[in-house]
Amino acid sequence: MMGNKGSDDPAVKLGSGVLVGVVVLIAVVPKEVWIVLGIFAGILAVVGIFMWAFHERDERRAAAEERAREERIEKARKAKQQRIDTLGRPNAALVESALAAVKQIAASEASRAGWLGDVDFTADIQGITEKFQKAHALHKVTNKLAALDKPSIHDRKLLAEAKTAIANLERVAIESAELIERCATEATLVDKSLQAEREDARTAEQRAELHAKLSAMLYGIEAMPDTAPKDSAADGVMARVMAYREIKNQIQRVRDS
Known part of the structure; x- marks a missing residue:
């Protein structure tokens, strides 16, 4: 009985049908x-x-x-x-600006075309960095010395000399960094000038082309025979309008007299 029930299971029947179908498909x-x-x-x-x-x-x-x-x-x-x-943070920002300016110069068309000559600023950046490093190191030591109690005359003298040295180092480094940034600005201006020259050249080329084309068209028009009618309809209409106005004016003068 159990076997009969299993054979009547829909899933079993479906599986058997699929198997038979596959066998038939392979054979056919x-x-x-x-x-x-x-x-x-x-x-x-x-x-x-x-x-x-x-x-x-x-x-x-x-x-x-x-x-x-x-x-x-x-x-x-x-x-x-x-x-x-x-x-130090302010000096580090100046060095980063100088480095960005160096990249801008190197990427400029003026540099690629050779208008700026040697654009290797490695030594310049190194010099700026070294001066800022020395100034920052002096800052640290002078701050510690200035924080001591009961400063002596020798302390004050050293602090004054250190401040002068720091100011000189930072001044030279800042001037060098600003000079590099000015170079980047000038490189941008040269790029704009080169672009303007190309645009002027294209305009001149277009102008010459249009001049030649227009001159040829005008020459063709001048060489064309005059095929316009001697008595055009427009001339006839305008003549009749003028005659009408003249007659109307004469009639008006007679009435007024």
Whole structure:
């Protein structure tokens, strides 16, 4: 009884029907068709493998680029913090501005075209940094000396000399940094001048082309024979209007007299 009930189970019947259908399909479909389907399935599998490989490669590349970007950001942050620690925040900001100006100069068209000559500011930046470092180091020591109780005459003399040295170091470094920034400004102006020259050249070229075209058109018009009618309808209409007005004026004069 249990066996009979199992054979009447709809799921069993469905599975048996599917199995029979598959067997019949295999028997009915020609061998050549199965071969083609197999080749097609193989091609799909190969394409799928290649797509997966490309996807994995792109993901690895994106991950590597992201890591490199994060490393650059971290490196820049550490460099900035180191400048602040060794130069002081205001001086570090001036060095960063000078470095940005150097990048701007190097990226300018004037620099790429050779109009600015040597644009290697490595020594300049190094000199600015060293002067700010010395000034900042002097600041630290002078602040500690100035904080001591009962300053002596020698203390005051050293503090005055240190302040003078700090002022001189910072003045020279600031002037050098400002000069680099002025160079960046001038490079931008040269770029604008070069762009204006190109635009003027394009305008001159267009003007010459239009002049030649217009001159040819005018010459063609002048050489064209006059085919206009001697007695145009417009002239006739205007003559009749003038005659009408003359007659009307004469009638008005007679009435007035």
